[in-house]
Amino acid sequence: MSVPAAAPESSPPLPEATDNTASPASRLEQGEILFFPQLSFDLTPAEQALLNPDLVERKRKNISFDVQRERLSGVVDPDQQALTQQLLERYYHFSRQLVEELIPAYRGQLRQPTTSLRVHAIADWAQNSSWRKDDRRLHVDAFPSRPLHGDRILRVFSNINPKGQPRCWQVGEDFETLARRYLQRLRQPNPLHTWLLAQLKITKRRRSAYDHLMLQLHDCMKADGELQNGDSARPMAFPAGSTWICFSDQVAHAVSEGQFMLEQTVLLPIEAMEYPERSPLRVLERLTGRSLV
Numbered sequence: 358m359s360v361p362a363a364a365p366e367s368s369p370p371l372p373e374a375t376d377n378t379a380s381p382a383s384r385l386e387q388g389e390i391l392f393f394p395q396l397s398f399d400l401t402p403a404e405q406a407l408l409n410p411d412l413v414e415r416k417r418k419n420i421s422f423d424v425q426r427e428r429l430s431g432v433v434d435p436d437q438q439a440l441t442q443q444l445l446e447r448y449y450h451f452s453r454q455l456v457e458e459l460i461p462a463y464r465g466q467l468r469q470p471t472t473s474l475r476v477h478a479i480a481d482w483a484q485n486s487s488w489r490k491d492d493r494r495l496h497v498d499a500f501p502s503r504p505l506h507g508d509r510i511l512r513v514f515s516n517i518n519p520k521g522q523p524r525c526w527q528v529g530e531d532f533e534t535l536a537r538r539y540l541q542r543l544r545q546p547n548p549l550h551t552w553l554l555a556q557l558k559i560t561k562r563r564r565s566a567y568d569h570l571m572l573q574l575h576d577c578m579k580a581d582g583e584l585q586n587g588d589s590a591r592p593m594a595f596p597a598g599s600t601w602i603c604f605s606d607q608v609a610h611a612v613s614e615g616q617f618m619l620e621q622t623v624l625l626p627i628e629a630m631e632y633p634e635r636s637p638l639r640v641l642e643r644l645t646g647r648s649l650v
């Protein structure tokens with residue numbers, strides 16, 4: 358992996374070169390972003406033609422593909438579905454191979470893959486979003502309808518912008534610092550409420566106390582003007598043609614700029630981690646003094 362040339366002074370800095378003496382698992386699990394400036398995911402000329410906001414159904418943030426069920430969602434034009442699926446399937450194999458080669462211990466442990474193609478410019482999409490869905494606000498990821506019971510959200514991203522525009526993030530303080538900041542405001546779930554959500558199929562299974570805390574943490578962060586307007590976050594620019602990986606349930610992030618990105622999400626049980634004690638579940642259990650799943 359080579360270190361990229363320095364960005365122009367007016368641009369957000371590229372992600373810093375990290376301590377390469379630590380293992381990729383150790384670096385990821387302590388909340389680093391693994392950045393591969395030269396690792397591009399190349400589109401064929403036909404796939405390039407898909408890069409248009411009109412590809413996705415109105416009101417949808419992205420096109421998504423479930424490789425296990427071979428289910429594609431969000432493409433407006435039936436004539437473009439096969440090519441879009443082929444692109445997303447290729448990206449699934451690319452990102453899975455990348456993670457498994459970097460961290461052989463994760464091989465066979467990655468669950469419920471979802472592949473996404475994002476075609477909207479952040480500014481265009483976010484201006485019509487509620488504050489809760491506005492990814493320009495610093496947050497950690499949590500799924501409202503898919504309770505995780507402590508499983509990690511591991512994400513691979515590739516900037517495929519055809520005009521060379523970077524994808525710009527703000528990256529916040531470490532997970533424990535942020536969790537401590539909001540801990541007093543986080544409430545335990547109401548058992549009747551979580552039962553009802555599952556019965557009504559609003560959630561795919563019953564939310565654990567962990568899921569409830571993570572959703573509140575996500576909301577507290579996005580609603581906190583002091584956090585959003587403060588200077589604790591670092592800007593990072595991911596150039597077109599680069600790839601990066603992080604645990605997005607742990608790395609506080611906000612997207613400030615960019616258009617056209619591929620993203621692979623997989624879940625990882627904490628038992629497969631090299632350092633499970635660094636997981637949000639174990640950190641929150643230590644801070645609250647309670648079992649949360």
Ligand SMILES: [Fe+2]
Pocket residue numbers: 492496497498605610
């Ligand atoms: Fe996010």
